[in-house]
Amino acid sequence: MQRRPILAAAVTILLAICDAVPAPAQGVKSRPPAAAPQCDPANFRVIVDVGHTPESPGAVSARGVDEYAFNLALAKVIDTKLRDAGFNRAHLLLASGQAIPSLVRRVAQANALSADLLVSIHHDSVPEAFKSMWEFGGVQRPYSDRFRGHSIFVSADNPDYQGSVTFAKMLGAKLKARGLEYTQHYKEAFMGSRRRLLVDPETGVYRYDQLLILRTARMPSVLLEAGSIIHRDEEELMGTEEHQLKIAGAVTEAVETFCSLRPAKTQRASTQR
Numbered sequence: 001m002q003r004r005p006i007l008a009a010a011v012t013i014l015l016a017i018c019d020a021v022p023a024p025a026q027g028v029k030s031r032p033p034a035a036a037p038q039c040d041p042a043n044f045r046v047i048v049d050v051g052h053t054p055e056s057p058g059a060v061s062a063r064g065v066d067e068y069a070f071n072l073a074l075a076k077v078i079d080t081k082l083r084d085a086g087f088n089r090a091h092l093l094l095a096s097g098q099a100i101p102s103l104v105r106r107v108a109q110a111n112a113l114s115a116d117l118l119v120s121i122h123h124d125s126v127p128e129a130f131k132s133m134w135e136f137g138g139v140q141r142p143y144s145d146r147f148r149g150h151s152i153f154v155s156a157d158n159p160d161y162q163g164s165v166t167f168a169k170m171l172g173a174k175l176k177a178r179g180l181e182y183t184q185h186y187k188e189a190f191m192g193s194r195r196r197l198l199v200d201p202e203t204g205v206y207r208y209d210q211l212l213i214l215r216t217a218r219m220p221s222v223l224l225e226a227g228s229i230i231h232r233d234e235e236e237l238m239g240t241e242e243h244q245l246k247i248a249g250a251v252t253e254a255v256e257t258f259c260s261l262r263p264a265k266t267q268r269a270s271t272q273r
């Protein structure tokens with residue numbers, strides 16, 4: 001008959017003890033609330049694709065320099081900047097040989113690397129109809145000072161179109177934050193077959209569905225036309241280290257933001273490159 005009072009007393013004491021136990025200090029012992037995805041740069045692989053090849057070097061600048069030289073120089077600065085930010089698995093994608101076969105090889109390499117993101121680096125020119133002639137280095141050369149600025153392209157045929165657009169907008173925003181303006185001429189009717197749909201007027205993202213590298217790469221992919229090398233002033237600017245670092249900073253910050261939203265899909269062994 002005396003068990004109930006004893007049991008009640010024991011429960012009372014137990015409750016008193018429990019109340020006396022201090023709550024765990026915040027952020028020390030408590031489990032964190034539903035954690036937001038976090039970027040692990042060492043595990044996130046971004047491919048920096050160098051547009052064109054030494055044998056098939058793309059556009060020619062107003063001063064007669066091949067686009068490939070500009071692409072390679074800027075891509076190297078971007079690769080270094082990414083590594084400095086901890087993206088140790090960044091991969092500089094280079095190819096040699098003629099245009100289409102080398103492009104097919106680059107895409108095959110990119111897909112074999114199972115990367116999380118691909119950024120293809122190019123420099124722009126204009127259709128022949130917009131070019132005038134000037135003399136540089138004793139040689140008559142084509143140029144056009146009509147359009148300047150960068151542009152960013154995505155393909156709706158890429159298997160991760162939404163991911164591609166997400167990164168493209170981030171990159172456009174980072175370039176804009178550095179005072180760089182995108183070129184608007186791709187949306188104009190006078191561009192004819194080279195007219196593109198402007199996906200995002202805020203950040204200068206265009207759709208170019210047919211671009212082989214964007215549509216066949218199996219990861220979010222964007223192509224950056226970093227600037228116009230047929231424009232005489234912009235060509236000089238694109239050749240400066242200061243400007244290359246500015247663009248590389250924008251790419252790296254955009255990759256960091258993208259990585260924090262969409263961490264690496266695959267956990268890779270630390271020894272794998």
Ligand SMILES: [Zn+2]
Pocket residue numbers: 051052058059067122123
């Ligand atoms: Zn190009």
